[in-house]
Amino acid sequence: MHDHDDAANLKPATRLIRSGRNPELTGPFVNPPVVHASTVLFEDVAAMRPGGQRYVYGRRGTPTSEALEDALADLEGAAGVVLCPSGLSAVATALMSVLSAGDHLLVADNVYGPGRHAATGVLARFGVEATFFDPMDLDALPGLFTERTRAVYVESPGSLTFEMTDIPHVVAIAHARGAKVVADNTWATPLLYRPLDAGVDLAVVAGTKYLAGHSDVMIGTVAANAETWAALHATHEELGLCVGPDDIYLTLRGLRTMAVRLPRHEETALKLARHLEARPEVERVLYPALPEDPGHALWRRDMSGASGLFGVVMRGWSAARTTAFLNALRLFGLGYSWGGFESLAIPAGLQRSVMAPPPPAALIRLHAGLEDAEDLIADLDQAFTVAAATV
Numbered sequence: 143m144h145d146h147d148d149a150a151n152l153k154p155a156t157r158l159i160r161s162g163r164n165p166e167l168t169g170p171f172v173n174p175p176v177v178h179a180s181t182v183l184f185e186d187v188a189a190m191r192p193g194g195q196r197y198v199y200g201r202r203g204t205p206t207s208e209a210l211e212d213a214l215a216d217l218e219g220a221a222g223v224v225l226c227p228s229g230l231s232a233v234a235t236a237l238m239s240v241l242s243a244g245d246h247l248l249v250a251d252n253v254y255g256p257g258r259h260a261a262t263g264v265l266a267r268f269g270v271e272a273t274f275f276d277p278m279d280l281d282a283l284p285g286l287f288t289e290r291t292r293a294v295y296v297e298s299p300g301s302l303t304f305e306m307t308d309i310p311h312v313v314a315i316a317h318a319r320g321a322k323v324v325a326d327n328t329w330a331t332p333l334l335y336r337p338l339d340a341g342v343d344l345a346v347v348a349g350t351k352y353l354a355g356h357s358d359v360m361i362g363t364v365a366a367n368a369e370t371w372a373a374l375h376a377t378h379e380e381l382g383l384c385v386g387p388d389d390i391y392l393t394l395r396g397l398r399t400m401a402v403r404l405p406r407h408e409e410t411a412l413k414l415a416r417h418l419e420a421r422p423e424v425e426r427v428l429y430p431a432l433p434e435d436p437g438h439a440l441w442r443r444d445m446s447g448a449s450g451l452f453g454v455v456m457r458g459w460s461a462a463r464t465t466a467f468l469n470a471l472r473l474f475g476l477g478y479s480w481g482g483f484e485s486l487a488i489p490a491g492l493q494r495s496v497m498a499p500p501p502p503a504a505l506i507r508l509h510a511g512l513e514d515a516e517d518l519i520a521d522l523d524q525a526f527t528v529a530a531a532t533v
């Protein structure tokens with residue numbers, strides 16, 4: 143790992159440019175080859191024995207997958223990283239790596255909706271019991287552990303409502319009780335926050351969002367600390383997960399520019415957030431980068447920046463008015479996912495078991511893309527005018 147050895151004292155933006163390159167395998171090219179492979183040929187039968195050859199089968203790794211895994215392991219400060227075919231499959235793989243039949247799982251109430259369903263669906267069918275908890279009330283968390291609690295699953299800031307969770311505090315509570323911590327770090331990416339440094343055991347990223355960054359790839363990643371790497375690696379392998387080489391290549395390509403894209407997403411999101419806060423129709427903007435956000439102190443303490451995704455609570459709006467606003471937007475596309483170059487909006491489909499969420503009918507989620515902020519602000523303003531005409 144020629145390029146890794148001297149990387150230790152380089153800054154993250156520099157490492158993002160250089161990491162994952164291995165000239166021994168991929169020659170002098172800046173980018174790795176896109177290796178399309180199922181079968182890999184062996185020199186002789188002896189080479190087919192375990193450890194006999196570096197590459198053995200397409201699913202088990204290629205120079206392309208290793209380049210992205212190595213780049214991410216460097217960024218995450220991880221013992222190892224696995225690639226999954228989507229962010230959701232990465233969540234499920236992480237949970238399955240540390241849970242077995244009969245175990246108990248604590249799930250923060252504000253995790254990504256389909257992640258909840260993985261916990262209460264397939265994991266429940268395989269004998270794992272899930273309990274939801276309020277990540278804003280960590281005093282109550284120790285009381286929710288049972289003899290069988292083996293993992294805590296958190297996401298900060300939370301999906302759709304953007305509450306910051308004190309992850310080091312969750313880690314201290316969980317580790318004192320012999321449980322692992324799985325953190326979904328999609329919002330911050332490992333560039334702005336490194337969960338493993340905070341003691342998290344498995345850090346999940348929906349690479350579909352900012353890692354790939356161009357709305358054209360589905361991919362997920364899980365990074366493990368040294369104690370959890372063997373379990374993650376084995377589970378990933380036993381589930382037969384792998385990602386197509388073109389998608390891996392596009393994700394590595396996206397990663398190279400992430401340190402340039404993220405600050406622009408943040409800058410534009412802050413401009414939009416401040417403009418929205420000043421509008422009389424807006425009750426509250428949910429974005430920890432705002433000084434008045436309840437999570438701001440934690441965000442400042444733990445993260446080195448913000449991404450471009452935030453929530454807006456409209457003052458007393460009906461679902462009909464929210465719908466009229468969203469339909470009137472021209473530059474913000476209506477669409478799921480985020481983290482690409484374009485601005486997006488969705489009505490928030492909130493699912494909560496124990497937290498008290500803002501009124502879902504009046505909540506929208508915005509992604510600030512890489513357009514000019516003034517154009518985006520004008521788009522929001524004209525949509526407010528249209529919405530005002532709706533009962």
Ligand SMILES: *Cc1c(COP(=O)(O)O)cnc(C)c1O
Binds near residue numbers: 230231301326362
């Ligand atoms: C989008 C998202 C996921 C799932 O990623 P996919 O690639 O769409 O499966 C997981 N967690 C969070 C926080 C997300 O926003």
